[in-house]
Amino acid sequence: MRKTFEQLFDALSDHARDVSFHVQFWDGVKKSYGAGEPQFILTMTTKQAAEHVLESGSLGFGEEYMAGGIQVEGDFTQLLRFGADNAFLNLPIGLKAKLAIKHLRQASLNTLSRSTKHVAHHYDRGNDFYKLWLDDSMAYSCAYFRYENDTLEQAQQQKYEHICRKLQLKAGETLIDIGCGWGGMLIYAAKHYGVRGVGCTLSKEQVEYAVDLVKRQGLSKEISIVFEDYRKIEGTFDKFVSIGMFEHVGKQFIPTFMEKVKSILNPGGIGLLHTIGQELPVPGDPWTLKYIFPGGYIPTLDEIVRSMCEAKLIPTDIENLRLHYARTVEEWIARFEVQAKKVEAMYDASFVRLWRMFLNGCVANFRYGDMRLYHVLFTKGLNNTMPLTREHLYR
């Protein structure tokens, strides 16, 4: 059993010369890999925990980490990188070691989905939790680091600004925000661009929070926040936005989503879809899909494009912002770690470890793995008044 893991770590280390780490085995043996200070220390406290990883895949790895059977000190992202990066999947190592790396891969790929249990579980009682580590506007989505030294707060505001420019918002226009979260996008658009907006979410706690915030900002006339499924939204709008909600739509409802977007946009209207995606379909982990993230689905870019085109929504500009999401999550991790004791007191240590694994898995996957963040700008039918260039985004 230890031999299998040693073979695995030897191969990983050979392949990733910039990563150094220590491993502490259940029998007291310690090994160093790579040169210099270790970036992380992986401890397998029991043989059972190690077996669980080899035998039960992502489920085993995640459960052991949450339960403390596997411990990680230091830069967790660098460990999860081994599971995220395709380069490690074809290493010439033994079958069992290969299985372990595949499982590590699943663990890191599925962490996003895994989070959903807790998102769903906590959306309606977790505002205090998210406040601990999100920015002031409570944006639980990829920020836009326009300048090198941007703080997370600035980068989230710039995300809103970037989107407003892409949508070419003008005073008096109407904007629909599908999956509006805590209202940050609509409040920015109303304040800075004078639009009237409608946002929908399926979280009661988000509705309460957003309605209250809108009132305190004196924007109750301009913005309504409704507790509603996107399929039930009626009316027509000049502009459309959806940020980090499309991942929850599910593969079979993608055409429904696009048809709904088409039906609520005025002819020539501009829309922006902000969503996690991937290049190639990676099948979801059956356990995760069954118990954690029912109906969730990370779409591929060609799937997004095809479904959009089939609904006569015309893609005009697609931006891949994956490195912004890696950086966003790193900012979240830094804030989260500062608050970890508080989180542990609110929930428990296993909850802290789960979130730690989830967030670090996201960084690993956006930076080294399969996850992307797409901004897909489109118009309903042809719009011949669109600016010829994208220069207006960068003034």
Added chain:
Amino acid sequence: MRKTFEQLFDALSDHARDVSFHVQFWDGVKKSYGAGEPQFILTMTTKQAAEHVLESGSLGFGEEYMAGGIQVEGDFTQLLRFGADNAFLNLPIGLKAKLAIKHLRQASLNTLSRSTKHVAHHYDRGNDFYKLWLDDSMAYSCAYFRYENDTLEQAQQQKYEHICRKLQLKAGETLIDIGCGWGGMLIYAAKHYGVRGVGCTLSKEQVEYAVDLVKRQGLSKEISIVFEDYRKIEGTFDKFVSIGMFEHVGKQFIPTFMEKVKSILNPGGIGLLHTIGQELPVPGDPWTLKYIFPGGYIPTLDEIVRSMCEAKLIPTDIENLRLHYARTVEEWIARFEVQAKKVEAMYDASFVRLWRMFLNGCVANFRYGDMRLYHVLFTKGLNNTMPLTREHLYR
């Protein structure tokens, strides 16, 4: 027969209130449609010509126009617009009139393909023809109108500049240009960015022209132009570009093309694919595919994206420049019309009409119809040193 056409024109005119035109029928009857000065006058000189349109589709329309059985004065684009714009396909008009509009649609959709016979036919003896109406750099592809009052010359230089910025060219880097035409892109990149380039084309006349031009510019050390199929290109390069060549690859060779791109790019290398595309697959006209454009194929956007992703080429930025292509072709038309007498003397009147129809069909399709021009930027595998934003394109 005349009734069918009157019914058709009534319906079109009802639907397109901004278009006014006159129709002159074979029996002397004249009709006016829309208000104000006519934008074009359509003359059907014989009943046989009209029947040919109703019965033989795009083939009939094109042949009659070329032979003079159908004549068009004024803004041909506005006529071809009826065939390009999806809005006209679902008009509640009689079956025969519907057939006519579908045929008009095919005519306008297939004009690009149609041109290929003449492109193929003339590539090796047509430099004099293209010189008559292309810009100085002989760019036979979409220009980039960065500023409102750009001339075609400026816009083609700016296209090269826009691409160089997207590719982040640096002095000393190597660039491969698949389908290099008359060499404009490579010469710009070598002159302004100090790169070393290789270009390939399957036109002997283009090779001769480009080699001579490279020599006269003193760039023979930096640039080689080879008469070669892209499938036979060997070596590896830092950067890749292909402008207006992908349309000739053919559906079945798209994966071959992408694998070749992958094999000749260094890891992390950046590439730009500049190609005509469409949102939804429009089946090619059997006659055109058989007699005019064997092997040619306008890809859909999702097809481009999927084939790229399957070859582990990572799309980072996609720009839809269709309005630039409409404007480019309008510039070509203006120049072409100035030279029409010369072209007629070089070839014949039917050749002039064919080109006129082709060019106007392009404008109609880029502005009102199904044709797009995509810039798809990608990297070979992940490149984590890419700039976070696209701001560097607009400085």
